[in-house]
Amino acid sequence: MDVIEWLRSLGLEQYAPAFEQNHIRPELLPRLTADDLKELGVASVGHRRALLDAIVALTAEGAPPDIAAALAIDPGPRAERRQLTVMFCDLVGSTALSARLDPEELREVIGAYHRCVAEVVRRFDGFVAKYMGDGVLIYFGYPRAHDDDAERAVRAGLDIVAAVGRLDAPVVGEVRVRIGIATGLVVVGDLIGEGASQEQTVVGETPNLAARLQALAAPGSVVIAATTCRLLGNLFWLRTLGRQEIKGLAEPVEAWAVEGVSAAEGRFEAVRSGRLTGFVGRDTSSAS
Numbered sequence: 001m002d003v004i005e006w007l008r009s010l011g012l013e014q015y016a017p018a019f020e021q022n023h024i025r026p027e028l029l030p031r032l033t034a035d036d037l038k039e040l041g042v043a044s045v046g047h048r049r050a051l052l053d054a055i056v057a058l059t060a061e062g063a064p065p066d067i068a069a070a071l072a073i074d075p076g077p078r079a080e081r082r083q084l085t086v087m088f089c090d091l092v093g094s095t096a097l098s099a100r101l102d103p104e105e106l107r108e109v110i111g112a113y114h115r116c117v118a119e120v121v122r123r124f125d126g127f128v129a130k131y132m133g134d135g136v137l138i139y140f141g142y143p144r145a146h147d148d149d150a151e152r153a154v155r156a157g158l159d160i161v162a163a164v165g166r167l168d169a170p171v172v173g174e175v176r177v178r179i180g181i182a183t184g185l186v187v188v189g190d191l192i193g194e195g196a197s198q199e200q201t202v203v204g205e206t207p208n209l210a211a212r213l214q215a216l217a218a219p220g221s222v223v224i225a226a227t228t229c230r231l232l233g234n235l236f237w238l239r240t241l242g243r244q245e246i247k248g249l250a251e252p253v254e255a256w257a258v259e260g261v262s263a264a265e266g267r268f269e270a271v272r273s274g275r276l277t278g279f280v281g282r283d284t285s286s287a288s
Contacts, residue, residue: 002026010054015042023118029055039131084141084202085153085183085228087126088210089117089160091134092176092219110134113175116163124156129202137207142188150231153181154258157222165220180213182206182225205249212246213255222258229256237262 003026004016018040024032032055037048091097091113098106110133117136118128125144130137140149140156157179167175186204209225217223229238237259243252 003029006054010050012047012051015040015047015051018042021115023122036131079187081185081187082141082145083183084139084186084188084206085149085181086186086202086207086210087136087138087140087153087157088180088207088214089136089138089157090178090214092178094134109175112167113164113177116167117160117177120156120159120163123159124152126152126156135211139188139202142202150181150183150228151235153183154222154224154228154232154236155261157181158258158261161220161222176219178214178217178219179222180210180215180217180224181222181228182209182213183227183231184209184225208248209246209253212248213244216241216244216255217257224256224258226254226256229254234262236260 003019003024004013006026007013007016007019022040024040032051034048034052037051042048042051091110094110097109101109113134114131114136117138121128121138124140125146127139127142128136129139138153138156140146140153146152160179161177164175164177184204184206186202186206188202206227213223213225223241224238232238238256239259241255241257244255245252
């Protein structure tokens, strides 16, 4: 029994397409909130309550076997310290869109944008931590860590920019995003809320830095922190934006705009290379 079968068992199979389109897997069920259910189109208060109650009832002992197996990978709240690459993605001009569009039209545009972002992130094994209106918070390195999470994040960012730009939205014209990426040590775990309302989040300056860098990005571009830049070698063409004042940080931070993927012959050579000749606007004497 999967999530769709579980919905049918509750007599709520009308929501199956929305759950499927938004990639709601069994292991995500305990983290769904009332707001998430609203965004999935569950307009009825009674249906939301029934779903939340059913989610709380899902335990390793009482859930259908397939769902119980998926839930077993996250048996309880744990917090851990680890290095993450965090991406913050924001839709350009959403305030203007909300003034121009009917709420249903706006919902369709934002839904298409969210699905587009989620599909790209899934391909790079990232984790969509939270949708915040037209913003999306994404982790690379949690729950699964890879030795190339910074690279995965930047490649995903470039693909998101391209994919969102191809969205068919005749009502609004071209759809564009801004993306900020930062890497650093955080504490990650189930730290907010209880039960079905519990929310996976991270504590540390890295998510804040990613969000601030997003605000610096031009429409349709990706901006990264120096902490991410240092992990990339010569894999990408980068343009320095200089040192930027970031609200909440005592010292200015160096930021880089990602211009594209470099022509390096192989990933090993690119990452291991000590040369930074692919960095536009930065000579080798200033590399560190």
